[in-house]
Amino acid sequence: MTAPASSRTATKWRTPCTQCPLRSLHYFRDFTKPELDFVSGFKTGELSVDRGATILVEGTHSAHIFTVLGGWGFRYKLLSDGRRQILNFVLPGDLVGLQGGLMGEMDHSVEALSAVTLCVFERSKLESLFEKHPSLAYDLTWIAAHEERILDENLLSIGRRSAVERTAYLISFLKIKAEAVGMVTDSKRVIPITQQHVADTLGLSLVHTNKTLRKLAQGGLIRWLDRGCEVLDPEGLLRLSRWEGVKEKKRPFI
Template sequence: MANSISIASSHTSCEQCPIRGLPTFRDFSPEELSFVLRFRQGEHSADPGMAIIVEGENNPRLYTVLTGWGFRYKILEDGRRQILNYVLPGDMIGLQGNLMTEMQHSVEALTPMTLCLFERERLATLYREHPSLAYDITWIAAREESILDEHLLSIGRRSARERAAYLLAFLDLRARTSGIAKLGRPVTLPLTQQHVADTLGLSLVHTNKTLRKLSKLGLIRWLDRGCEVLDMEGLYQMAGWRPPAESRRPFI
């Protein structure tokens, strides 16, 4: 795993940010946009396998994902990895570092990514002068907590087949609402079976058998590197889960 990200050769202006045009995200007011333009330091890129933040390190930066997929994880001393969640366009990375002296997890790029970079030291100014944006960050943190609640329920109480159905339905939906998937077109979830195993807390052998069962039922199609969801409703029913209704979500 590489341990750094690089400065992108080009920058996307906030006025032309692709996230702002998506119907699932709320836009900034003129005053908010003016502050975000000053708050933003630049744009960075990360190749697959690169570390964006590393557990145990102090990180002076905050990031918002502009394009691509990443994942957040922790590793035990013996090398076993637990993937906690996935990050997609609109998600904020590194907020925890503003509250803790060290990062308590790592984030790695799963695909090529671009990230907006923000000055962590100016976060206090955001809270003091822009309460609407401060509320947005609180909303983002609360949403992450609710997602982790559902992941914990899945690992603790769902069967292997139910866990896999939930995860793939959840990620397919997130890809569509974050703008990665084009309307009416299938999306390839860029996962290996090892990623799925490390997310579900299953062995690789058990994960392989579980995904084959879902494939035989016509719910998914497993590719060389990734997965296509063929029957979202079927995955919902198998997992016993439906996504909660959400209003337009904020981002910074």
């Protein structure tokens, strides 16, 4: 099961790996020449996904893994009654579908929060990556460990941070991550999430989420808009969250 055909458009190469815009960002470790040659052969094309479309579905198998080239998405799980828990948000450079590639089937779903462009890789070539390019294999391990760190912080938020603190943490995290990959800039300041996304990430009711966001707005920390959230006082928001921020200066991507 995949997203509806009308919301997914497979394309041939629009962005050769040698011209990948992510490589120019200081946030990412660049490839060596042999690594770049391998990744160029590993990539089979690109996929364009509309806002709201499902990229991967829990319980299904996929012949591909993906790297987000552009846009916003999120990983989530559903209970049998339809209640949703958002696990994490994905942005350019993030790997999608690795779990299904290694474990056989997806244990969560992935949805496009905005229009998303994905680089497509054949799952069957993962073994070759581990055999021939240990540096890239280490990068995959780093990516998995990094995801675990994020989930640990999210668990801390839900378990111990107050509603105001955990909301401040989530918005701080998204702003810092988005700035690093050019998705939030001086001219593009809005984080494109709804109050429902915040509620589903933090385990709060929509009413409680609305009250908490109003407190942050009244404190001059954020401005909530119809199309998302704008951070007005990033330092104040970070202090309120009781979070130290992102520590790594460079990270890998595939």
